[in-house]
Amino acid sequence: MLELRNVSKRYRRTTAVEALTCTIRPGQVTGFLGPNGAGKSTTLRMILGLDRPSAGEVRIDGERYADLRHPLRHVGALLEGPAAHGGRSAHAHLRWLAQSNRIPAARVDEVLGLVGLDDVARRRIGTYSLGMTQRLGIAAALLGDPPILIFDEPTNGLDPEAIRWFRTTARDAAADGRTVLVSSHLMSEMALTADHLLVLSRGRLLADTPLDEFVGDGSLEDAFLRLVS
């Protein structure tokens, strides 16, 4: 379980996140929506200990990220932007992550197979396409077989087959009892992937609702635009 209690983040004059309180539950895919600049990435960075809240706290299974001894075994994340050195191979990158989190080396080949990168695993990451880079990020998130998975814009650059693959992966993980949090701007994709929604706008939480209730008789896009406009 992932809990945010009264979490705020201020950068000088900008309040990126304002008193955010929510619990992200296991067994479902939670979609994280919000217009550009709403504070989604900032929130995800605070969950992962990459940014310090100005106030409030984040708990992962009751602990702070910084206190987790082997964080990748508790929470796996794909964030925006390259997370690996371009000169390394995917295999070397994952081996290094596995070693530093006491994850068996055999798991590296397993996740490379899961994301379909086995054929290019020894190639330099710098030569990868956007879609291959996304798959590597997803492999890194799955590496520690963590109960909590966080994906920021996971389908960026993925082709239709890979988008479907990601959706199935996220839904299977939730069906397995994991906590899955996915941020995306793609409403049609989110409508197919999420069970529950968190909607953020200007740093504030506007909705924390099951997808079906949020959408009602219309489309997710209509309901979302009505709420944030």
Ligand SMILES: Nc1ncnc2c1ncn2[C@@H]1O[C@H](COP(=O)(O)OP(=O)(O)OP(=O)(O)O)[C@@H](O)[C@H]1O
């Ligand atoms: N390091 C920083 N320094 C100053 N301001 C920042 C910093 N990071 C984020 N912000 C500001 O905080 C606000 C929230 O940004 P954030 O990137 O979290 O939004 P987002 O919902 O992820 O947006 P997008 O959908 O465009 O990725 C924005 O106004 C942004 O300019």
